Amino acid sequence: MMSMEEGIISICQQAKAASSLLAKASTPQKNDALLAMSHMLSRRKGGIARENRRDMKKAKERGLRKSLIDRLLFDEERIMSRVSALEHIAALPDPVGNMSPVRQMPSGLRVAKMRVPLGVIAMIYEARPHVTVNAGAFSLKSGTAAILRGGSEAANTNLLLGSLWREALEEVGLPQSAIQVLPPSGHEAVEFLLKQSEYIDLVIPRGGKELIKTVAEKSTIPVIKHYQGICHVYVDDRANLEHALNISLNSKLLMPEVCNAMETLLIAEGIAPSFLPQVVESFHKEGVELKGCDRAREIVPELIPATEEDWSTEYLDKILSIKVVKDVDEAIAHIATYGSQHTDAIVTEDYSRINRFLREVDSAVVLVNASTMFDDGEELGLGAEVGISTERMHARGPMGLEELTSYKWLVWGEGQVKT
Amino acid sequence: MMSMEEGIISICQQAKAASSLLAKASTPQKNDALLAMSHMLSRRKGGIARENRRDMKKAKERGLRKSLIDRLLFDEERIMSRVSALEHIAALPDPVGNMSPVRQMPSGLRVAKMRVPLGVIAMIYEARPHVTVNAGAFSLKSGTAAILRGGSEAANTNLLLGSLWREALEEVGLPQSAIQVLPPSGHEAVEFLLKQSEYIDLVIPRGGKELIKTVAEKSTIPVIKHYQGICHVYVDDRANLEHALNISLNSKLLMPEVCNAMETLLIAEGIAPSFLPQVVESFHKEGVELKGCDRAREIVPELIPATEEDWSTEYLDKILSIKVVKDVDEAIAHIATYGSQHTDAIVTEDYSRINRFLREVDSAVVLVNASTMFDDGEELGLGAEVGISTERMHARGPMGLEELTSYKWLVWGEGQVKT
Numbered sequence: 001m002m003s004m005e006e007g008i009i010s011i012c013q014q015a016k017a018a019s020s021l022l023a024k025a026s027t028p029q030k031n032d033a034l035l036a037m038s039h040m041l042s043r044r045k046g047g048i049a050r051e052n053r054r055d056m057k058k059a060k061e062r063g064l065r066k067s068l069i070d071r072l073l074f075d076e077e078r079i080m081s082r083v084s085a086l087e088h089i090a091a092l093p094d095p096v097g098n099m100s101p102v103r104q105m106p107s108g109l110r111v112a113k114m115r116v117p118l119g120v121i122a123m124i125y126e127a128r129p130h131v132t133v134n135a136g137a138f139s140l141k142s143g144t145a146a147i148l149r150g151g152s153e154a155a156n157t158n159l160l161l162g163s164l165w166r167e168a169l170e171e172v173g174l175p176q177s178a179i180q181v182l183p184p185s186g187h188e189a190v191e192f193l194l195k196q197s198e199y200i201d202l203v204i205p206r207g208g209k210e211l212i213k214t215v216a217e218k219s220t221i222p223v224i225k226h227y228q229g230i231c232h233v234y235v236d237d238r239a240n241l242e243h244a245l246n247i248s249l250n251s252k253l254l255m256p257e258v259c260n261a262m263e264t265l266l267i268a269e270g271i272a273p274s275f276l277p278q279v280v281e282s283f284h285k286e287g288v289e290l291k292g293c294d295r296a297r298e299i300v301p302e303l304i305p306a307t308e309e310d311w312s313t314e315y316l317d318k319i320l321s322i323k324v325v326k327d328v329d330e331a332i333a334h335i336a337t338y339g340s341q342h343t344d345a346i347v348t349e350d351y352s353r354i355n356r357f358l359r360e361v362d363s364a365v366v367l368v369n370a371s372t373m374f375d376d377g378e379e380l381g382l383g384a385e386v387g388i389s390t391e392r393m394h395a396r397g398p399m400g401l402e403e404l405t406s407y408k409w410l411v412w413g414e415g416q417v418k419t
Numbered sequence: 420m421m422s423m424e425e426g427i428i429s430i431c432q433q434a435k436a437a438s439s440l441l442a443k444a445s446t447p448q449k450n451d452a453l454l455a456m457s458h459m460l461s462r463r464k465g466g467i468a469r470e471n472r473r474d475m476k477k478a479k480e481r482g483l484r485k486s487l488i489d490r491l492l493f494d495e496e497r498i499m500s501r502v503s504a505l506e507h508i509a510a511l512p513d514p515v516g517n518m519s520p521v522r523q524m525p526s527g528l529r530v531a532k533m534r535v536p537l538g539v540i541a542m543i544y545e546a547r548p549h550v551t552v553n554a555g556a557f558s559l560k561s562g563t564a565a566i567l568r569g570g571s572e573a574a575n576t577n578l579l580l581g582s583l584w585r586e587a588l589e590e591v592g593l594p595q596s597a598i599q600v601l602p603p604s605g606h607e608a609v610e611f612l613l614k615q616s617e618y619i620d621l622v623i624p625r626g627g628k629e630l631i632k633t634v635a636e637k638s639t640i641p642v643i644k645h646y647q648g649i650c651h652v653y654v655d656d657r658a659n660l661e662h663a664l665n666i667s668l669n670s671k672l673l674m675p676e677v678c679n680a681m682e683t684l685l686i687a688e689g690i691a692p693s694f695l696p697q698v699v700e701s702f703h704k705e706g707v708e709l710k711g712c713d714r715a716r717e718i719v720p721e722l723i724p725a726t727e728e729d730w731s732t733e734y735l736d737k738i739l740s741i742k743v744v745k746d747v748d749e750a751i752a753h754i755a756t757y758g759s760q761h762t763d764a765i766v767t768e769d770y771s772r773i774n775r776f777l778r779e780v781d782s783a784v785v786l787v788n789a790s791t792m793f794d795d796g797e798e799l800g801l802g803a804e805v806g807i808s809t810e811r812m813h814a815r816g817p818m819g820l821e822e823l824t825s826y827k828w829l830v831w832g833e834g835q836v837k838t
Contacts, residue, residue, distance in 0.1 A: 103800050111799050201811050220636055222812045243834035250836035358829050370832025380530050381522050392620050392825040393641045394813040406811040410777050413789025415662035417669035
């Protein structure tokens with residue numbers, strides 16, 4: 001019987017071995033594996049949904065919180081959305097082997113950078129069985145082996161998905177260990193996994209703040225966090241107010257539970273008296289709980305008083321804090337103090353204020369006259385996204401296939417030596 | 420009196436505050452600071468060399484190893500080479516604010532990526548006072564604040580250079596805390612610094628293997644390692660042998676002490692009988708100690724027998740191990756087993772073997788018919804280099820100014836909301 005440590009080392013070694021084969025796999029072969037998985041999900045959606053119902057039942061019995069149970073659901077509808085996601089990823093261009101323009105250097109050497117796979121990725125995540133499909137698909141397409149460790153609450157669903165991945169990989173002649181789904185295990189196993197920098201090149205944690213923090217602290221492997229988004233829309237006094245209203249509503253309401261949803265609305269004092277009552281009415285109609293600063297409450301007294309804490313809270317819910325600010329300077333300063341450098345938007349027609357906002361707001365995605373919902377890999381031209389990075393290193397904002405690769409330098413000479 | 424922890428937090432906070440101002444500094448202002456430092460080094464080289472002699476004296480008294488003492492030397496000649504380095508960095512283009520092409524998306528949004536400063540970098544290094552000049556200059560030019568922690572052996576030299584940086588920054592109206600040189604301090608202080616991920620965005624350790632390993636293990640901040648290079652030249656049986664000899668000699672001898680110097684020479688068995696005696700003679704003339712595998716020793720019996728350990732040893736010295744291999748396959752397999760994915764070269768005229776070597780050798784820099792000495796930021800078109808990264812994430816191989824930056828996404832809309 002293997003010890004926990006031996007088991008993990010063995011998984012890592014298999015992933016590493018698979019990664020060398022996967023790095024050489026052709027684009028059609030990788031796409032065939034994605035499509036094989038897609039067919040398998042479609043054909044066996046009944047069985048997958050049944051495993052998921054077992055997980056759901058246990059989760060309810062264990063009294064897990066509602067938001068977690070929502071994310072755990074993987075019914076036939078959600079399975080079918082992964083079927084199309086896999087087809088979409090198969091249709092995207094393969095980033096591996098892409099070359100930068102070749103430059104001729106003064107030495108006569110020709111030099112280029114070529115995209116290569118990262119190697120081995122470990123994903124540590126909670127609930128959401130769809131990550132088992134997505135993360136597997138993204139790493140496979142980018143030529144990287146994946147070790148997927150989901151939460152114990154989704155164990156039955158994830159283990160079945162893991163065996164489907166093995167089948168799909170085998171069907172096209174790729175190594176089954178290219179995508180490995182770990183069985184549920186204790187914290188010690190995860191901590192031990194996070195020290196295997198010899199085998200694993202990147203760790204991506206997905207889930208609550210605590211999970212992400214713990215992974216970042218324990219890992220000796222590079223980590224790309226997908227952390228919280230305290231996102232702002234600033235409505236300037238030179239805004240087109242129809243745009244401002246639409247953008248505010250869309251930024252909050254399209255998907256209140258995602259990281260790039262607006263959490264705080266900043267309104268310039270010059271238009272607050274006219275705009276604020278209008279925006280309050282629209283949000284109240286949609287059942288949004290509104291909190292306001294003192295100046296906002298002078299205009300609309302029924303707003304709940306916002307506390308200092310509200311400005312740095314990621315509600316991920318139909319709750320919004322509203323602050324009246326003097327001008328774009330105060331808006332930029334507020335975002336610098338309370339924001340999380342994730343996604344922030346300005347609504348204005350003023351050229352200079354647009355440029356200042358774009359330059360001075362230090363967020364991964366800064367938008368002008370557009371909803372924060374556009375912070376999305378597909379909308380920004382990456383084809384699809386595996387997540388939104390809150391790092392400054394390697395990849396910032398939405399991560400597509402290319403962001404999951406590394407590169408190497410190629411140099412062609414004709415006998416050159418250096419003097 | 421501040422505690423160690425309070426002292427470090429205060430340094431970090433000053434760096435963070437300086438980084439926001441530095442991020443907004445204009446290119447001419449940053450260049451002026453670089454040139455002010457350059458003039459100051461030139462004017463005060465006598466005083467700097469004097470402080471360095473104090474460090475050298477102490478180091479000799481403490482019996483430090485010769486290689487460390489060599490790296491510690493910062494005499495007038497080395498100071499003057501930093502004077503030109505600063506002028507060179509001032510003349511390079513500023514990466515901050517550079518924009519990718521703007522793409523028009525189906526939504527009508529226009530989207531681009533803009534280079535922005537990383538924030539705050541901490542550099543942990545041994546000896547080599549020239550790092551205090553270089554690392555400061557690179558981070559300044561790339562708009563990032565630097566915390567520089569050199570070894571205690573260079574304390575006097577580094578503290579003087581730190582005060583010159585403060586003068587240079589003040590002279591042009593930039594915050595003095597943009598480049599902070601830490602006084603010598605215990606390991607606890609460094610370990611505490613490596614936990615300040617709230618303030619520091621990147622840690623770069625420079626020095627021996629042990630230092631780099633410790634920093635990588637203790638840090639909760641992203642680390643870019645500049646680790647060891649076990650670099651190979653493979654001479655194929657279809658090589659131009661004049662090229663092969665020149666490239667072998669240059670790769671070993673130009674600077675045997677640097678990470679991209681060749682450590683192992685691989686020779687195809689087809690040409691070993693003619694090429695090996697020739698290469699042995701040339702290397703022996705240059706005083707290089709040569710170790711060989713059994714097959715090499717059959718051809719040239721006076722070679723020292725190479726042990727298994729030799730193939731994974733970074734000599735950084737006039738020592739070379741030589742192995743006879745069957746063909747390009749065995750060369751690629753040897754490099755995969757013993758190499759460090761740093762810099763590897765093939766010498767051949769065979770088109771297919773070139774392509775295989777470029778594709779299959781998974782190193783940061785892979786060269787064809789050129790010396791490994793060309794793994795250098797300037798030679799590869801980066802203008803200059805702060806070092807050679809052995810990471811797969813963020814930056815691989817030589818790092819120039821752009822590799823010290825991050826980016827943000829800019830999005831221009833006209834009222835778009837997402838459906």
